[in-house]
Amino acid sequence: MAKSIQWLPDVDAAKKKAQEEQKYVLLDFFNPR
Amino acid sequence: MDAVSYPNAKVIDFFSQYLAPVRVLISSTPLPQQFKVKWTPTFVILDSQGEEHHRSVGFLPPEEFIPSLTLGMAKTWFDHEQFSEALSHLDRLISEYPKSDVAPEAIYYRGVSRYKATNDASALKQAHETLQANYKDSEWAKRASVYRLL
Secondary structure: OOOOOEOOOOOOHOOOOOOHHOOEEEEEEEEEO | OOOOOOOOHHHHHHHHHHHEEEEOOOOOOOOHHHHOOOOOEEEEEEEEOOOEEEEEEEEOHHHHHHHHHHHHHHHHOOOOHHHHHHHHHHHHHHHHHHHHHHOHHHHHHHHHHHHHHHHHOHHHHHHHHHHHHHOOOOOHHHHHHHHHOO
């Protein structure tokens, strides 16, 4: 299976992952149209 | 981004190594209002406390997207005055993506980070000289030009 970006469900989940794994939160504001 | 940059293997690996990413619909609430985002795509880098340190507006191909995100990571450390960590990201950006649009800004911040870490003003002059030699038409060469007087 091809690899893909693993998006997190919300900012709180991202902040938790950032704290636990020393990562940076990235918000991608997008328009699907 | 979905057609070009997000399927790119280097982008996927970069995200996996460094980022906790979230997609936010521009029509949702409250994040677009909270971050005053008016156009897409907009990319915002936050620290683990949720404080913003960098943003970029508009599509970026992989060879520009990765260095732009790396600059944001460096600026996160810079803002927290953790200059050795900032320098590790800046050095990697300058080494691996010297032709990227953000390379001149990275050289500027590398000079400032070195200066703030050591109080040695020659780091600022060196940044000016590197920018003049390799990126003389960039806005960052202009911003650093005052350091020729040091």
